Amino acid sequence: MIPNVQSFRTSERLSRHAHRLIPGGCHTYAKGDDQYPLLAPGFIERGFGCRVWDVDGNEFIEYGMGNRAVGLGHAHPEVVRAAQRALPNGCNFTRPSPIEAACAEQFLRLIGRAEMVKFCKDGSDATSAAMRLARAYTGRDRIACCADHPFFSTDDWFIGTTAMDAGIPEAVKALTLTFRYNDLQSARTLFALHPGKIAALILEPARLDDPKEGYLQALRQLCHDNGALFVLDEMITGFRWHAGGAQQLYDVDPDLSCFGKAMGNGFAVSALAGKREFMRLGGLDHTDRPRVFLLSTTHGAETHALAAAMATMHIYESEPVVEHLYRQGLRLRDGIEDAIRRRGLADHVKVLGRPCNLAYAALDGECRPSQAFRTLLLQETIRRGVLMPSLVVSYAHRDRDIDRTIEAVDEALEIYGRALEDGVEHHLVGRPSQIVYRRYNTPTAQAAE
Structure with a gap:
């Protein structure tokens, strides 16, 4: 399902409410509205495996994985059960x-x-x-x-x-x-x-x-x-x-x-x-x-958190988790880099890092890092059901998820190429995202709060 402008209506309402109650509207700067396009899910309601669902019911394959805190996939059953077993005894x-x-x-x-x-x-x-x-x-x-x-x-x-x-x-x-x-x-x-x-x-x-x-x-x-x-x-x-x-x-x-x-x-x-x-x-x-x-x-x-940690470590000890992260990250990197080459964008979009912890760089027509082009790439992959502030895989990412992601990125790169030709402002809805470490808010960021 490709979300449209109207599909984020509940997120938009919740965002206005949250900004009145919470400085920045959330409790982690990396999750803030200024880090994402206007056309983005504002609030995630639930997750399972490598997928998340926002408050408007949109489904996404996710590659932020809780700012890299979720290596096994959301709500991993063994980890959840371990925490549940500990909780009735007090925490x-x-x-x-x-x-x-x-x-x-x-x-x-x-x-x-x-x-x-x-x-x-x-x-x-x-x-x-x-x-x-x-x-x-x-x-x-x-x-x-x-x-x-x-x-x-x-x-x-x-x-x-x-x-x-x-x-x-x-x-x-x-x-x-x-x-x-x-x-x-x-x-x-x-x-x-x-x-x-x-x-x-x-x-x-x-x-x-x-x-x-x-x-x-x-x-x-x-x-x-x-x-x-x-x-x-x-x-x-x-x-x-x-x-x-x-x-x-x-x-x-x-x-x-x-x-x-x-x-x-x-x-x-x-x-x-x-x-x-x-x-x-x-x-x-x-x-x-x-x-x-x-x-x-x-x-x-807290006992339930330590129980969850013990279950998580047991999985890392007994299953090929790290090997899977490398394999799927390599599959993802190779597929995206192939799409970048086919689109003629090797000077403008780059996949960075080790396969287990990938990121990407978005560059403008002069090959300079660009928040506007990064935001455009986020916007267009979100339209196609992929939420990728980074390219961090989890143990829950299967081949079909990787292949669907590569397809979504390939389609987004077509828009990226057009934006290099006729201007990113003609394709980006609203303002670009911003870096976290800035001394002052821009007027746009202030208006959001």
């Missing part, structure tokens, strides 16, 4: 539940390179706890994050490095430095400019590009040579690159690492994991160093 108690130790044991067995773990609810809590722990261990204030990786935390230490830094003290901003990915010299320069001041470097093991041969190992050694901790953000790479994380795939031992996203297949659970030498500072047994207030979240060990 939060005054003392720990046995499932906390059981889940920790399973997680550490799967990851393999960490010795202790602490659970929380989102990635920001985990990465911020890692930075606090690194500062406590080293006695240093400055940290460095990779400038080429878009998001590490909602907290001040990271958001202060973006254009949306309003409300963050200058003194806090000054404590976070940045370095470039796959550029060892940029990290060396930081250590030379701030000798004995940097507590940790944090980066994703990979994003669109793989690390150069030996880069991660050399960066780790550089950190240790300078008395800093080496921290990997595995929110996305964990459970996608490899069931044990990208640290297993690339054979590198981080001091601390942070997991989340697909760890609970959509249920709220994340983790800070690391070597005992560092993690113990958040415990009760050490007397040689000050105590670290390492993560003390009321809801961090």
Whole structure:
């Protein structure tokens, strides 16, 4: 079914209502109205497998997968049953539940390179706890994050490095430095400019590009040579690159690492994991160093979320999930790239990243990144029943879903080609989408709120 303008009427009404109650109309910037075309589903009512249905009854094959948090597919029966079995016994108690130790044991067995773990609810809590722990261990204030990786935390230490830094003290901003990915010299320069001041470097093991041969190992050694901790953000790479994380795939031992996203297949659970030498500072047994207030979240060990995580990890351990992600991602990439070539658009539309975690770039007539052309491609694939803010596959994507998606993208590329000839404004309904990190809203965005 190809949705038409009228089919989003309920979404439009709900959006107006939500914007009066919620800043931005939703609770995650990446899900905001400004990230999508005007002709887009505003509210998703339910999902199953790789498909979602909006409040107007439109059905879509989906490739956002809950911002990569749903690796097995929406409402995976085994994961749902595990959470349901836990809920009748209560989800939060005054003392720990046995499932906390059981889940920790399973997680550490799967990851393999960490010795202790602490659970929380989102990635920001985990990465911020890692930075606090690194500062406590080293006695240093400055940290460095990779400038080429878009998001590490909602907290001040990271958001202060973006254009949306309003409300963050200058003194806090000054404590976070940045370095470039796959550029060892940029990290060396930081250590030379701030000798004995940097507590940790944090980066994703990979994003669109793989690390150069030996880069991660050399960066780790550089950190240790300078008395800093080496921290990997595995929110996305964990459970996608490899069931044990990208640290297993690339054979590198981080001091601390942070997991989340697909760890609970959509249920709220994340983790800070690391070597005992560092993690113990958040415990009760050490007397040689000050105590670290390492993560003390009321809801961090809710039993149903940990049960969902255990079921999810069991599936990753016992079934070829990661292999499926690579296979289907490769099928999707090859099919779309073939359509791009046939349409003569190889200079204007590009598929990026590893097959298990694909993205795409939309470029204008001068081959410059274009929000307008990206929005047009989103608009035209949505018209054809595909919701693809990215090209992230799940364990639920079957061959027929991939083939239907390739067909939809091929048809959308025809419109893209016309827009290059006679102007994108003649094909795009309404305003383009916008980047999240912008200092001011445009008048159009303000009107939406």
